[in-house]
Amino acid sequence: MDYKYIEQLIESYFSCTTTLQEEQILRSFFSQEDVPGHLAQYADLFNYETGAKAETLGEDFDERMMAQIEATELKPMQAKAHIVKLTTRHIAPFFKAAAVVAMALTIGRAAEHAIGEQETEENSHVVAVDPYIKSSDVRQAIHVKDVSQAEMKATNDSIINLTREDEIQ
């Protein structure tokens, strides 16, 4: 038998001028049992090439892969959990707003209180300057001061309670 064609193909193979089809012919040729002695040295190479294509993943791969894919399909549920979290974050500004209102009220009251005190001082000043002032007037001034302090405390308490309630909520 003449092996010139095969010899030529081998030469072309090593100079990278064979087509895919010719390379397949070489692999088929070497896969047969009786390869002539002078070409036998290349049998292992071409047979390795044929054999290496049979290398595949294990049978359990698909199962594991599909489980992984299905696990990611469940992700939208995790996204829902995120939305819940976002809602909590949405509420936070209201707490802040409540705190700001509480502070504004406190400061407002404190300012009012300070003005009231000033007024009282002025009144007492009047008392000192004018010896004829009625004592009931002084009492009234003191009463006003007391009332405003009591009022102030009550408001503060209710603000604190409100803030606590907000926090509990």
Next chain:
Amino acid sequence: MDFKHDILPLKNIIFRTALRIILNREEAEDIVQDTLMKLWEKRNELDKVDNLEAFALTMARNLAIDRKEKGDNQLVSFDDQVHDRPDEGLGGTDSSLMHQETTSFIADIINALPEKQRTVLQLRDIEGKSYKEIANVLSISESDVKVTLFRARNEMKEKILQKKSLFL
């Protein structure tokens, strides 16, 4: 785009290509999983890809090269793993043992080549891909593919002839 129908069938070619780069079965399998997963995540953009297989192989190759660089002190070699395959030991005769020995000799030569040569040889001589497809996967020119393949095949030839002369 259906996972089982369009993406999963690429698993074995990705596996063999990744295995040729990383030379470790377990890691190659991880790379297949990562690649298929990434493809699935990008399923809405894959319509624009004209060669899904080449796209997948490029992805897998990049993952494999990254991993190889990270853990290059791997002691488990490609052929240790490959030749653990039960079907190879089935014959049990002297000739099959001889075959196994020489097959691993070829595997050793290929796996000692630089990564680019290994991958080109894998895609051409084992997967039967055209120069154009290989160029696409490696993002190089077709002539670069040819030059790389030429070097790889001639290194093999040289080693085969060396071995023959040793035995004579």
